[in-house]
Amino acid sequence: MVQTATLVNDEPLLSPSLLAxxxxxxxxxxxxxxxxxxGERRSKRKGQSVEFADFRNYVAGDDLRFxxxxxxxRLDKLMLKLFLEEEDLHFYSLIDVSDSMQFGTPTKLQYAxxxxxxxxYIGLCRSDRVKIExxxxxxxxxxxxxxxxxxLGRMCDYVQSIPASSNVSLTDAVKSFCMRNRxxxxxxxxxxxxxxxxxxxxxxxxxxxxxxxYVIHVLSQEEIDPEILGDLKLVDCEDGDMAEISVSxxxxxKYRATxxxxxxxxxxxxxxRGIVYTMTSTERSVxxxxxxxxxxxxxxx
Numbered sequence: 001m002v003q004t005a006t007l008v009n010d011e012p013l014l015s016p017s018l019l020a021x022x023x024x025x026x027x028x029x030x031x032x033x034x035x036x037x038x039g040e041r042r043s044k045r046k047g048q049s050v051e052f053a054d055f056r057n058y059v060a061g062d063d064l065r066f067x068x069x070x071x072x073x074r075l076d077k078l079m080l081k082l083f084l085e086e087e088d089l090h091f092y093s094l095i096d097v098s099d100s101m102q103f104g105t106p107t108k109l110q111y112a113x114x115x116x117x118x119x120x121y122i123g124l125c126r127s128d129r130v131k132i133e134x135x136x137x138x139x140x141x142x143x144x145x146x147x148x149x150x151x152l153g154r155m156c157d158y159v160q161s162i163p164a165s166s167n168v169s170l171t172d173a174v175k176s177f178c179m180r181n182r183x184x185x186x187x188x189x190x191x192x193x194x195x196x197x198x199x200x201x202x203x204x205x206x207x208x209x210x211x212x213x214y215v216i217h218v219l220s221q222e223e224i225d226p227e228i229l230g231d232l233k234l235v236d237c238e239d240g241d242m243a244e245i246s247v248s249x250x251x252x253x254k255y256r257a258t259x260x261x262x263x264x265x266x267x268x269x270x271x272x273r274g275i276v277y278t279m280t281s282t283e284r285s286v287x288x289x290x291x292x293x294x295x296x297x298x299x300x301x
Contacts, residue, residue, distance in 0.1 A: 220282045
């Protein structure tokens with residue numbers, strides 16, 4: 001029986017209908033990684049399992065056990081039988097837990113948790129090794145590794161228990177993760193990319209890990225389309241900086257243009273470094289994001 005963790009308002013982190021959709025999907029890597037254990041996915045590598053894949057010409061040094069002698073009798077050619085190999089995959093999901101992620105309804109952090117759990121469950125269904133980690137700058141290995149569908153309940157409980165963390169540098173947190181994790185595989189960073197020191201160095205650290213990196217840029221609908229006017233005092237939720245402003249329609253239009261530029265620059269920065277970038281609003285449901293947008297991006301199939 002499937003277990004799910006619950007949100008504060010007693011709604012499931014992953015609903016039964018969403019779980020049913022996710023079970024039919026598979027995480028897809030653009031790179032070839034050698035797994036440590038046998039999994040339930042078909043590798044792009046040719047191996048020595050029981051499922052035939054193809055032939056190739058024999059070359060000196062190949063294992064004689066895999067020569068097709070029947071084919072040799074007919075064609076007088078030494079041909080080697082190749083087989084599809086099953087392998088497991090590392091799947092990492094990094095959740096930005098800085099104070100800015102607590103903004104919006106639902107909060108960007110809660111949306112990130114649900115998304116990380118959804119992608120994690122796809123990995124569990126294929127016996128991939130799933131690790132979901134909060135970018136809180138901790139120097140310990142902390143986050144457990146989950147494997148197999150029976151781990152769903154523990155994974156959801158763990159994800160839901162992840163707290164927000166104040167004054168966390170995205171760069172420092174990502175650097176800490178990279179120093180502690182050397183496994184190859186798929187890595188998904190879920191963040192609003194809002195860090196006064198910038199997100200660029202953090203993404204460079206991820207690229208250097210030689211993983212298959214995806215960035216899911218999460219913004220609240222209130223950030224994308226603010227509906228505020230008048231005199232306001234703005235307080236930076238992360239460092240307490242304050243600014244008094246008079247919000248007019250002209251200022252709102254300038255803000256929207258600045259946000260559009262920020263999004264485009266983020267997309268361009270990722271594209272130039274082989275990172276797959278996706279921007280989403282918390283208003284878009286997680287099932288729609290996964291089944292349509294992330295499938296289109298090639299992360300799932």
